[in-house]
Amino acid sequence: MSMKWWTGSLFKRSMVVSMSVSLLLASGCSLLPPEKEEEVLPEIAPPQISKKPEYEVTTATLETKVQVIGKLISLEEETLFFTLDGKHLKELYVKAGDTVEAGQVIGELDVDDLVKALRLEKLSFKKEEIAMKETLRQRDEMDPIEFEEKSIAFEEQRQKLVDMEEEIAKATLKAPFGGTIVTLNVQKGDSIKAYAPIAIVADTSQITPAAKLTKTELERVSAGMEVAASINSVGEFKGIVKQLPSKADEQNNGGGQPGEPKPERPEDFLIVEIKDLPKNLNRGTPLSLNIITKRTENAIVIPPSTLRSIGSRTYVQVIDEEGKREVDVEVGQQTATQVEILKGLTPGQKVVGR
Numbered sequence: 001m002s003m004k005w006w007t008g009s010l011f012k013r014s015m016v017v018s019m020s021v022s023l024l025l026a027s028g029c030s031l032l033p034p035e036k037e038e039e040v041l042p043e044i045a046p047p048q049i050s051k052k053p054e055y056e057v058t059t060a061t062l063e064t065k066v067q068v069i070g071k072l073i074s075l076e077e078e079t080l081f082f083t084l085d086g087k088h089l090k091e092l093y094v095k096a097g098d099t100v101e102a103g104q105v106i107g108e109l110d111v112d113d114l115v116k117a118l119r120l121e122k123l124s125f126k127k128e129e130i131a132m133k134e135t136l137r138q139r140d141e142m143d144p145i146e147f148e149e150k151s152i153a154f155e156e157q158r159q160k161l162v163d164m165e166e167e168i169a170k171a172t173l174k175a176p177f178g179g180t181i182v183t184l185n186v187q188k189g190d191s192i193k194a195y196a197p198i199a200i201v202a203d204t205s206q207i208t209p210a211a212k213l214t215k216t217e218l219e220r221v222s223a224g225m226e227v228a229a230s231i232n233s234v235g236e237f238k239g240i241v242k243q244l245p246s247k248a249d250e251q252n253n254g255g256g257q258p259g260e261p262k263p264e265r266p267e268d269f270l271i272v273e274i275k276d277l278p279k280n281l282n283r284g285t286p287l288s289l290n291i292i293t294k295r296t297e298n299a300i301v302i303p304p305s306t307l308r309s310i311g312s313r314t315y316v317q318v319i320d321e322e323g324k325r326e327v328d329v330e331v332g333q334q335t336a337t338q339v340e341i342l343k344g345l346t347p348g349q350k351v352v353g354r
Helices: 002-031 112-137 144-169 215-219
Strands: 054-056 058-074 077-080 087-092 105-109 172-174 179-184 199-202 207-211 226-231 235-243 270-273 286-302 308-310 313-320 323-328 330-334 339-343 350-352
Touching: 058 270, 112 144, 207 226, 207 235, 207 286, 286 330
Parallel strands: none
Antiparallel strands: 054 350, 058 207, 058 286, 077 199, 087 105, 105 172, 179 199, 207 270, 226 235, 226 286, 235 270, 286 339, 308 313, 313 323, 313 350, 330 339
């Protein structure tokens, strides 16, 4: 019996010890601070070296152009003006858009004072005519010098009348040819300044594209060159340079005082001839002109970004199955987007850009 008690007692003691140790470990773990989770660092990819662009050597039609802005003008047009100064416009017989015939009166100045002065001079001249008739009767009895002096005085009076009539005639402005009043700058009653533009008459059946060029642009252009014209709200047209502007721009050309803007003339413009130009176009319509100064068919071309230079050396980097290599090239025509290669490359090769 004692043996059975001892065995049972030993079992109970073992269970107590086990439970005590478990409780002690559990309580010990709860007293320690929680461990931090390990931080996951993002994966850092090594930087990629950017690959330079590659371009194929191709062929193209290469064109060098002079690009200018112009307008439609008439090949026959003229700026009209009075040569009398300080007079008022007494009558105006036209308005903008009117069709006029050659010799038709456009307007008249108020020259009543000149007309009255002419009337008085004519009356005075009649007395001179009577006196001259008497002088002619007495010519044989007169001293030759005296007769000559009276003859000269009489002619001076006659010429004065002619001059006054011509001055009065300047008060009437007439159309130099048949056409349309495309511009009118005055109205009845205005004070008129000599040589100030009054109106522009133009033959609207002779409308053509035109443009003014700078000296540098003119040096690159010659008659007969091809032109691509783009006319606003009308369309695209092909033509040729028909006429270059006159070089006599510094002359006054009979219109305007020194320092004042000169009236425009067709001779001041580069004229373009277009055979299929539509009818009834409006003078003054803006347009753009591309004058082709040079064209090369089937030119070997590369982008400008592939061209390299060191000193006087010009070269490209060619890439093929063997890798990259430098090739010296000879350059021809150049545009904003293409460079012609005269020597060094053939179509189909690949070159490296920058």
